[in-house]
Amino acid sequence: xxxxNSTDVRLVRPTSPALDEVLGQRFPVLxxxxxxxxxxxxxxxxxxxxxxxxYGDGTKAVSEDRALVRYLMRxxxxxxxxxxxxxxxxxxxxxxxxxxxxxxxxxxNEYSTRYSIAIDRAQQTPPTEWRAQAGTNRQGSDGLIETNxxxxxxxxxxxLQKLARDVxxxxxxxxxxxxxxxxxxPLSTYTEAYWKIDLHNLFHFxxxxxxxxxxxxxxxxxxxxxxxxxxRWAPVAWQAFRDYLLETVALxxxxxxxxxxxxxxxxxxxxxLLNELRWLELDQTGRLKQNRERSEFARKFEALFGHAPDWLxxxxxxx
Numbered sequence: 376x377x378x379x380n381s382t383d384v385r386l387v388r389p390t391s392p393a394l395d396e397v398l399g400q401r402f403p404v405l406x407x408x409x410x411x412x413x414x415x416x417x418x419x420x421x422x423x424x425x426x427x428x429x430y431g432d433g434t435k436a437v438s439e440d441r442a443l444v445r446y447l448m449r450x451x452x453x454x455x456x457x458x459x460x461x462x463x464x465x466x467x468x469x470x471x472x473x474x475x476x477x478x479x480x481x482x483x484n485e486y487s488t489r490y491s492i493a494i495d496r497a498q499q500t501p502p503t504e505w506r507a508q509a510g511t512n513r514q515g516s517d518g519l520i521e522t523n524x525x526x527x528x529x530x531x532x533x534x535l536q537k538l539a540r541d542v543x544x545x546x547x548x549x550x551x552x553x554x555x556x557x558x559x560x561p562l563s564t565y566t567e568a569y570w571k572i573d574l575h576n577l578f579h580f581x582x583x584x585x586x587x588x589x590x591x592x593x594x595x596x597x598x599x600x601x602x603x604x605x606x607r608w609a610p611v612a613w614q615a616f617r618d619y620l621l622e623t624v625a626l627x628x629x630x631x632x633x634x635x636x637x638x639x640x641x642x643x644x645x646x647x648l649l650n651e652l653r654w655l656e657l658d659q660t661g662r663l664k665q666n667r668e669r670s671e672f673a674r675k676f677e678a679l680f681g682h683a684p685d686w687l688x689x690x691x692x693x694x
Contacts, residue, residue, distance in 0.1 A: 391418045393607040402603045405592060407496045407565060408466045412608075417459035417574075419611040425455040443595050448615035456575035459609060463570045463600070468498040470562035471592045475582075480576035481496060485568040489554040493543065496561060497536045497563040498592075502526040506591070515588065536561055544566050580604070580617050585621060624678050633672065637684065645686060 377550065394412060401409040423440045426447055441662050448457055467475060476483065502525035516656075520528065546556035572580070574680035577600075583589065584597035606613045629652065636645050649655050654669045669687070676684050 378388065381473040389418045389421045389497065391415070392606045394604070397607065402599045404595050405468070405498055407498065408468065408596070410596060410604065411464045412604055413462040413464050413569065415461040419609045421458050422455045422609070423613060425458040426452070432452060443612045445615045448612065448619050452602070453575045456578065456612065457573040459574035460571060461574070461604070461608065463604070464567065465570055465596070466565050467566045467596060468563050468592065469566050471596070472566055472568070474590065474593050478576070478580050481570050481572035483568055483570055486566050488557045492553065493557055493560055494565045494567065495540065497561060498565065499536070500529055502529045502534060526538050537562060570676065574612065577605065578620065579618070582620050589632065624675050630672055630675060
């Protein structure tokens with residue numbers, strides 16, 4: 376360049392040696408699934424580089440790279456994290472993939488059973504891992520089915536999967552088009568996809584899917600991606616994500632008001648607030664009605680102070 380104000384700079388592609396060591400390696404998930412890194416762009420240094428271009432003089436007070444990454448995460452300055460991208464190759468059961476694909480902030484190319492024969496693998500559930508439906512959460516599970524029943528369920532599952540596969544292959548052998556022959560394959564059938572996403576949106580995916588309330592199967596994939604991939608790729612950003620997003624307790628304005636009232640407002644003020652929130656309503660049997668917000672507050676309180684709120688324990692005993 377001839378511009379006297381410009382400086383020729385040799386650009387060096389940022390790399391993560393720890394991630395380079397496992398490029399292409401399959402990290403197993405569930406009984407036959409996997410996650411493997413195909414390629415990536417950027418690392419912790421790329422986040423810092425992008426931030427300093429974007430914020431200019433505004434970042435001079437944060438002189439250390441690690442401190443800058445943590446500052447960005449802490450204050451939700453997300454754009455610099457979008458400068459890092461990763462491409463994964465995943466094998467995942469179709470029912471789990473339905474949840475996964477709802478994250479529409481990625482570029483995806485999935486294995487097509489219209490053009491290719493369906494993968495001859497289906498996720499199987501061990502007898503000890505059949506989960507019971509939660510009584511208070513329509514979309515979740517709670518506890519495990521008794522093992523003897525689990526053996527029966529696993530045997531029937533295997534019979535169903537084998538029958539579905541046999542019917543599928545029979546259709547193919549008789550010349551049925553692949554796009555139609557596939558229609559009765561179970562959702563436990565594995566599919567594969569290439570999934571490319573930037574680090575900001577990957578953190579959003581991990582925050583939701585590593586949460587204890589996420590379905591077990593997708594949580595297994597998210598855990599592998601977090602601990603085996605992101606921790607190697609951008610370790611400073613990963614730790615900041617854990618400290619400020621993943622392993623935090625978020626308090627609402629109601630939570631703060633309750634804690635302040637519990638601390639200094641007195642019993643009458645607390646009772647009035649609980650009534651205002653309708654947290655003391657009883658059902659027809661005289662017991663406290665189920666209240667999700669109250670339960671969530673109790674979990675947050677216990678995470679902060681190591682025990683449930685005294686007033687809630689007393690109410691449960693009284694009823």
